[in-house]
Amino acid sequence: MSLPNIPNITPTISVTVEQTIPLLLSSIALEELALAHIINAEAEKLQFVLGTLPTGTALSPAVVSLAELFAVDSSVQRTLRDVIKKEMLLEFKFENVLDLIGTLPPVVSTFLFVSNRDDNMVAIFDISTPLSPLLIRKFGTGDFPGSLNGPTGLAITGNTLYVANQFDNTVAIFDILHPTDPIHVGQVSTGLSEPIGFAITGNILYIANQGDASGVAIYDISAPTDPIFVSKFTGEEFPGALNSPTGLAITGNTLYVSNQLDDIVAIFDISAPIDPIHVDNFGTDDLSGPTGLVITGTTLSVANFNDSTIEVYDITIPTDPIRVADFDTEDLSGPQGLVIYPADPVTPPLLYVANFNDSTVEVYDINNYPVDPIRIRDFGTGVLNGSFGLAIYPTGPV
Template sequence: MSFPNTPPEGINPIEGLDAEQIALLLLASIAFEELGLAHVINAEAEKLQGAIGTLVDENGDPVNPSIQAGSLAELLAANREVERMLRTVIKKEMLLEFKFENVLDLIGTLPCQPMIQMTTTNTANPCVVNTTGTVTCSRQLVSSPVTITFNLFLNGVPAGQFINNFPNGNFNTGFFIFGAPFTGVLTIVATTTVNGETVSTSNSINIINCVPGAGVAGSGESVIVMQSAEATQMTLDGGCDCLDHQ
């Protein structure tokens, strides 16, 4: 096994870290110590292989045959040395477990750091886009109900606002472009609040040759954006209270 590499500039204290970053550094330090112990265990295994004569190189040739035990007493002595070293490794593992549990306790006291991630894709219908995403709290999916506000813009001009409630941090919704033919950029800004902290994200997607069906309210005069289910209802009702884009 090769030895772990450290940065050439060394590992130096970093100022301005928040509690979550400190916890991640502590977890990384535990991982490095575990890697070091793995190298120790591997070395002890090779020591025993050498003592019994089964340590070979890539070509199958014995490695340093002189270290092979010449008697039962020498073999038992090598085994005792390995046993003592493994006892030390076990003690170190126990200390690392205590350190790991302390870090977990620290993580449990950290305030939620919400984040919203969103992806918008075109569909087979050039007038329809699908938006999916997640709302997380300290990298964990929010399990409680989430309210998300979607603000939509066509070529930078406001074209609608929708407020949706979702059972958890997973969300999926679609948007229809109605009215006059449209080619341009649709931008969706999603905003939500988790534990009193508001976060937002945005996606922009190109709309090419969107020609809404004839007979739709406002056709040929303006462009409006609706959510998929509401667009279907508008067609049935013959009306819409969405914000127009002139």
């Protein structure tokens, strides 16, 4: 006798555990719906023989004997016993799905903080579904008197949020361990004059100051909620390098400082973080009122406030940026803060741009960046007022 010939079946299963769970729950729901129909049919069977079902159809014979009623009742009981058996199996199946859910990592939401300079508020959006931002709340002086006054730049390290207050020369500090319920924990003012932008490297916080000698303050944030002023460097020390500094960005040992009034970005070597060295400037022919800066890989993006564009530079050699593109004169209006949503294996990286004049945030798909950024949408109309700074929490991969 020959052996059976079994074909080689090697299907590729591409369904993830996260995708499997809703499929299993849907199958349970559909089976429960089917059982509900069966139970309803059995109930109508009893109503029919008892003459209480309004069908308009007469019984034949017109009179049902007691024995016949018992027979129908027995039939219903047998069917319901089978339904009960199936319900028990569905309960086991549901418990197994619950166990499967328990093996998944906890869901971590991602939040975008947006400062509103013109109404002294910071808005919080849930961007866990990046293309569908959901407003969670706004907080400001009504919640924390004296904390916000012309909020501009934002920065986050760990569970601490810094908010630059342009109008009262302070930086407000918030604990955002519970990001939808921030707690005001402090305020600093030393060395600040119209603070407007931040950059963080290690335990050093740099703060751009637009007013009073146009400088950058340096704070030690080893204790994030208790920053210590270290020093300040200004345009007096580095003539031609600092004039109304606004945005800051860091890659390695290089600090970039945008200068809104000089239409340049200055480059500083911060190998010694508290003793920066001016290296060069760039952008004279490309920039007009540069504000926000953001870096992804070897690409530096600069918000061009006056021209309502984003200028893009290749910084493979950090001290020798090369302009590669600009984009979007139609949808931007006074761009300020920039932030990039961290990429993951499924979601393409997204660039968020605070649109100050329109009080919105623009979203771009930059999967092929710096080539061919694709505008996705804007949001914040009716919620934002002078959208300025952007920061994402948590700051690492989610």
